[in-house]
Amino acid sequence: MGQGLSPRSEQKRQQIVQAASELFMQQGYLTTSMDEIAQQAGVSKQTVYAHFGSKDELFTYCVESKCVAAELQLDTLKGRDMRNVLTEFLLHFVDMIYSPEAIYVYRLCVSAAETHPQLSQRYFEAGPDRVHHHLANYLQQACIDGWIQLAEPEFAAEQLLLMARGLEHMRCELGLPCRETPQQRRLRIEQVLDLFLQGAQG
Template identity: 45%
Template sequence: MANIRSKSESKRKQILDAATMLFTEQGYSSTSMAEIAQDAGVSKQTVYSHFGNKDELFAASIKQKCDSYHMTEIGLDTANEPAEILFVLAKRFLAMLTSKEALAIHKICAYESKSYPQLSELFYQEGPERIVNDVAILMADFDSKQQLAIPTPKFAALQFLNMVKGECWMRVEFNTKKQLSEAEINRYLTSSIAMFTKGYSL
């Protein structure tokens, strides 16, 4: 039984990997379920048995990409200060946000939003909304453990994530000639996190 499940999970991942690559390279409208099946090395019927339609597959590919950065695995450790935990979270979030796939999907949703208005909604639900909710849980943990005073966790999560994007995301998004170095990014994040934790100090 376990072997059957593992085969099924393996095929599901093959499909998701193929879908992510094709959506990223070709866009949503130009990618067919048949192409995804061919690239995944499975039958079209297998694709539909795992994902009912292209919208569902698009949403699942976004979720898998977000999950690959382990955003939801950040938890509290009594040995770590909030600033240390937030720095790890910030680095993972920024890496995900500036990845080739995330940038491509963002552009796809903007470009194809008139023809496929559901894309932006799917992207928001499986990407930004899930991440904000997960970070809000972390903020609530800081508050309950009296490490920071955060009465509105979701509000704080939105503040934090938008602060993290900073100049780095803008430069990557607009593909400017100058990009920030790792040292510049780290200095910005360290300074921003210090300001954030001071603002929510007990």
């Protein structure tokens, strides 16, 4: 939310962000003009520039706001029952990456990867890299505590996250309908975790 804005001004700001997000997603960054954004938001172009000094600034704000909306709460790795902890964490992780917000941010970054590589870098650091680092730390501590045995906890964390992601996620990224039910997702995650722990505890 913009700091120090009146309720009316904040409402216009949100209209601009909503309109820009839709147009960036539908048309891409390069082909979307500030005139179109203003028209769709129902405000003047001067109002758009008053809130956001440039299209770059507006685009960056749209991506960052969606990242916040889709952020994984990393305090889920708690408790002593490792299997239950990892099951809930992976379910939370998969729910997050399959969410419309996360898919939106991913597509938006891909669509502007050549013109705005810094957005992709920012998204990667705030999302995938952060989750991977957190899970790797948890697995490393589990090795220290003697719960599991892993030669490379960071690589193991990467494997676990990619297995949990599943092929169905590619369908979502391509705009195809997700066919996986919540029950099927939980079963798949439990099977992935069984396979992982079997190797880690063997």
